[in-house]
Amino acid sequence: ASCSSDKTVKLWNIQNNDCLKVLTGHESTVRSIAYSPNGEIIASCSSDKTIRLWNVNNGECLKIFKAHEDVVSSVVFSPDSKILASSSNDESIRLWDIKSGECLEILRGHKKWISSITFIGNSELLASSSGDQTIRIWDVATRECIRVIRGYRNWVRSVAFSPNGKILASGNGDQTIRFWDIYSEKCIKTISAHNGWLLSVAFSPNGKMIASGAGDREAIVKIWDVATGKCINKLYGHKGWVRCVAFSPDGKILASASEDNTIRLWCIDNGECI
Numbered sequence: 163a164s165c166s167s168d169k170t171v172k173l174w175n176i177q178n179n180d181c182l183k184v185l186t187g188h189e190s191t192v193r194s195i196a197y198s199p200n201g202e203i204i205a206s207c208s209s210d211k212t213i214r215l216w217n218v219n220n221g222e223c224l225k226i227f228k229a230h231e232d233v234v235s236s237v238v239f240s241p242d243s244k245i246l247a248s249s250s251n252d253e254s255i256r257l258w259d260i261k262s263g264e265c266l267e268i269l270r271g272h273k274k275w276i277s278s279i280t281f282i283g284n285s286e287l288l289a290s291s292s293g294d295q296t297i298r299i300w301d302v303a304t305r306e307c308i309r310v311i312r313g314y315r316n317w318v319r320s321v322a323f324s325p326n327g328k329i330l331a332s333g334n335g336d337q338t339i340r341f342w343d344i345y346s347e348k349c350i351k352t353i354s355a356h357n358g359w360l361l362s363v364a365f366s367p368n369g370k371m372i373a374s375g376a377g378d379r380e381a382i383v384k385i386w387d388v389a390t391g392k393c394i395n396k397l398y399g400h401k402g403w404v405r406c407v408a409f410s411p412d413g414k415i416l417a418s419a420s421e422d423n424t425i426r427l428w429c430i431d432n433g434e435c436i
Contacts, residue, residue, distance in 0.1 A: 163204055164425055165192035171206050171216065176415075176427060183221045187214060194236045198260075199243050207234035213248055215260070225263050229256060236278050240285035245302070247288055249276035255290055255300070267305045271298055274317070282323040282330075282344075289330055289344075291318035297332060299344055311347055320362045324388070325369040333360030339374055339386070353391050355384060362406045366430075367413040375404030375418055383407060383418045383428070395433045399426055 165171050171185040171192055190209035197204055203224065204216045213227040213234055232251035239246055245266070246258040255269040255276060274293035281288055281302075288300040297318055299309040316335030323330055329350070330342045337360060341351040358378030365372050371394070372386050383397035383404055402421030409416055415436070416428045429436050 163195050163197065164419060165195045165206055167191040171195055171204065173218070185216050185221050185223070187223050188212065193234060196237050196239055198239045199241060205237040205239065205246055207237045207248055209233045213237060213246070227258060227263060229265050230254070235276060238279050238281055240281050240302070241283070242285045245285065247279050247281070249279045249290060251275040255279060255288070257302070257305070269300055269305060269307070271307045272296070277318065278320045280321050280323055282327045289321050289323065291321045291332060293317040297321060297330065297342070309344065309347055311342055313349065319360055322363050322365050322372070324365050325367060331363050331365065331372055333363040333374060335359050337376070339363055339372065341388070351391050353386060355386070356382070358403070361404065364407045364409055366409050367411060373407040373409065373416055375407045377403040381420065381422070383416070385416070385430070397428050397433055397435070399435050400424065
């Protein structure tokens with residue numbers, strides 16, 4: 163699935179590159195999408211301040227959430243499929259009951275726009291990154307912020323938890339990837355990754371690699387060895403900023419989306435665009 167400034171969500175068959183469905187309804191740029199854990203629902207959020215839930219099989223819009231006061235920047239399903247979390251430029255995170263559509267809680271604490279959110283573990287913790295140069299860790303049950311990770315000199319654009327839930331990675335406006343122990347709040351590794359803003363980071367399913375996309379001139383996608391911090395592959399081909407990267411569930415394919423209006427699928431084994 164992909165989203166775009168053309169106001170649509172598109173579903174693709176990656177075997178033959180066919181577009182299977184075009185989901186229309188948003189009135190402005192679609193900022194982020196997320197599959198439900200069972201793969202039956204897609205959530206999308208937009209600059210039109212709304213969130214939509216879609217039936218993957220028939221493309222029907224199931225629900226529309228209207229609550230944020232500004233651009234909705236990110237959406238993510240909890241691993242237990244009960245909650246949808248959304249973040250916004252209105253400096254808040256909202257937790258939604260997927261079944262009823264009710265807003266369960268509004269989480270406040272960030273002082274600027276929130277760019278990215280991600281769940282950890284069995285829906286117990288939520289991490290958020292912001293233009294206020296912090297990452298916050300939230301307890302989903304108590305709805306409280308339990309940790310604030312500081313030390314940045316620029317905004318934090320993207321956050322991702324390792325599959326084992328022990329490490330939090332961030333892609334940052336200072337061109338680095340940082341790895342954090344969320345319990346000690348210590349930065350355990352910093353990688354000078356790109357010559358531009360880090361816009362997206364994603365762990366491989368086995369946690370051994372992390373991919374990064376950035377707003378640099380070269381428009382390179384890079385893959386890193388988490389243990390050593392060394393770059394193990396550079397993927398060339400995009401002609402514009404790389405806004406998003408994501409691994410396939412089996413870890414064999416990396417998808418990257420760019421401002422050149424393309425999505426590229428890369429073979430992890432040989433780095434070739436397939």
